[in-house]
Amino acid sequence: MTTQTSTPAPAGKTGFQLPKWAGSFGFQIIAALIVGLGLGLLAKYTGSTKANPNALGATLQTIGSSYVSLLQTAVVPLIFTAVVSSISNLRAVSNAARLAWNTLLWFAITALIAVLIGIGLGVLLQPGANTGITGQGEAPSKVGSWWAFLTGLFPKNFLGLGASTTVTDGVATTSVSFNVLQILVIAVAVGIAALKVGKAAEPFLNLNASALAVIQKVLWWIIRIAPLGTVGLIGNAVAIYGWDTIGSLGKFTFAIYVGLALVLFAVYPILVRAHGLSVRQYFSGVWPAVQLAFVSRSSVGTLPLTQRVTERSLGVPRGYASFAVPLGATTKMDGCAAIYPAISAIFVAQFFGIQLDFTQYLLIALVSVLGSAATAGTTGAVVMLTLTLSTLGLPLAGVGLLLAIDPILDMGRTAVNVAGQALIPTIVAKRQGILDESLYNAPRTGDPFSDDSENTAAENTAEATADGGPAAATGTAAANGRELADAKA
Numbered sequence: 001m002t003t004q005t006s007t008p009a010p011a012g013k014t015g016f017q018l019p020k021w022a023g024s025f026g027f028q029i030i031a032a033l034i035v036g037l038g039l040g041l042l043a044k045y046t047g048s049t050k051a052n053p054n055a056l057g058a059t060l061q062t063i064g065s066s067y068v069s070l071l072q073t074a075v076v077p078l079i080f081t082a083v084v085s086s087i088s089n090l091r092a093v094s095n096a097a098r099l100a101w102n103t104l105l106w107f108a109i110t111a112l113i114a115v116l117i118g119i120g121l122g123v124l125l126q127p128g129a130n131t132g133i134t135g136q137g138e139a140p141s142k143v144g145s146w147w148a149f150l151t152g153l154f155p156k157n158f159l160g161l162g163a164s165t166t167v168t169d170g171v172a173t174t175s176v177s178f179n180v181l182q183i184l185v186i187a188v189a190v191g192i193a194a195l196k197v198g199k200a201a202e203p204f205l206n207l208n209a210s211a212l213a214v215i216q217k218v219l220w221w222i223i224r225i226a227p228l229g230t231v232g233l234i235g236n237a238v239a240i241y242g243w244d245t246i247g248s249l250g251k252f253t254f255a256i257y258v259g260l261a262l263v264l265f266a267v268y269p270i271l272v273r274a275h276g277l278s279v280r281q282y283f284s285g286v287w288p289a290v291q292l293a294f295v296s297r298s299s300v301g302t303l304p305l306t307q308r309v310t311e312r313s314l315g316v317p318r319g320y321a322s323f324a325v326p327l328g329a330t331t332k333m334d335g336c337a338a339i340y341p342a343i344s345a346i347f348v349a350q351f352f353g354i355q356l357d358f359t360q361y362l363l364i365a366l367v368s369v370l371g372s373a374a375t376a377g378t379t380g381a382v383v384m385l386t387l388t389l390s391t392l393g394l395p396l397a398g399v400g401l402l403l404a405i406d407p408i409l410d411m412g413r414t415a416v417n418v419a420g421q422a423l424i425p426t427i428v429a430k431r432q433g434i435l436d437e438s439l440y441n442a443p444r445t446g447d448p449f450s451d452d453s454e455n456t457a458a459e460n461t462a463e464a465t466a467d468g469g470p471a472a473a474t475g476t477a478a479a480n481g482r483e484l485a486d487a488k489a
Helices: 025-045 055-073 075-092 096-125 146-151 180-224 226-241 244-248 250-274 279-296 299-312 318-331 335-351 358-370 382-392 396-431 457-463 470-474
Strands: 161-168 171-178
Touching: 025 055, 025 226, 025 279, 055 075, 055 180, 055 226, 055 279, 055 299, 075 096, 075 180, 075 299, 075 318, 096 250, 096 318, 096 335, 096 358, 096 396, 180 226, 180 299, 226 279, 250 279, 250 335, 250 396, 279 299, 279 396, 299 318, 299 396, 318 396, 335 358, 335 382, 335 396, 358 382, 382 396
Parallel strands: none
Antiparallel strands: 161 171
């Protein structure tokens, strides 16, 4: 008689299990890109158009727009609480004024490099010559000007909120809008005032820190469903624009992406290497934020993840990163405010047969370096482009030619923006001797997309004074030229 025995399965392993890499968020994003591309092509070739989408096209459109709406919903409270906390955190950072000055200086330096690359590519590739495009497209809905930029700094109400009502078929619809630049100005003023008030402002700052922790928790929930949003956003873009529209402006699209690639894969690595840091470690650290930025097309929406990788992967002290990264998310735009307006202005000039002189090229560089805040961290860069064209006296009608492919270009632009927003704090921290290089060079473990920050508001306040290095990550004491608090990463 034969007795059959079964060997029990190892503890913790029951049935079929997915490979570990299949559960990573990065893999999910890439898979969502492929699925979105396939569904978008299917929708396009089954007759879906922007004006009359079929069932699949409408579904993709709804999913994509709903995800962007979720990100935008958190923009106002996130910027306000993050900037106020950032300024208050500078109390615990030695040489705060020097750090702030160096941050702005390197913002300008990298923006200048990026815009010079854009000008060079525009002159070399001639993207506006012999395009074969007729007509002027639709006019831009928003036009930038220096006067509008300056007057836009002054809030009309608390948090710069506005409302507009439109009537369609007898039905009134009210929508609320916001001005990110005005929110930034208000938050900076409130943060500085809280510092000046001193001890009496501590309850307010603690409340603000608690609110920021809650908002970031909600944002992490939104970020976790990014693969679903990716399917809708990519699928909708392909269904509406396909390859035909991109092909009609192929040389322009090529020039933009060559410029973005040069900044991301040449300029940034050179700067990293020039400061004695590993290029591989920089890219492996910042890449999760770059992925999300490419999909969401929003620097502000990516802000929580950008700050996380800057602190935990790149080793920038938390107190400084909480100031520099939110500031960069609203003003540091090498893609939207440097490469794109430079090449676009040259495209418009060439398209309309206008010869640019040396002075006008200098103006392009000046506008790009000084006008970055006009893009304000939200999706799109039309305001920045019209600001550049207005300064140069070029036809604004040329903007309409480029609106059709703007979402396709904006993905790459935002990815470069976010990579730069993490790079500058890293460079400045290295130059000031406060970068935790052991954390920067450490093997990348864990998933930066996972939300493991179960800190209380009090812990978050303590973390603001921590170094952000391995000592902070393991809960041991860290030092940054002074006695620092324990931090739990």
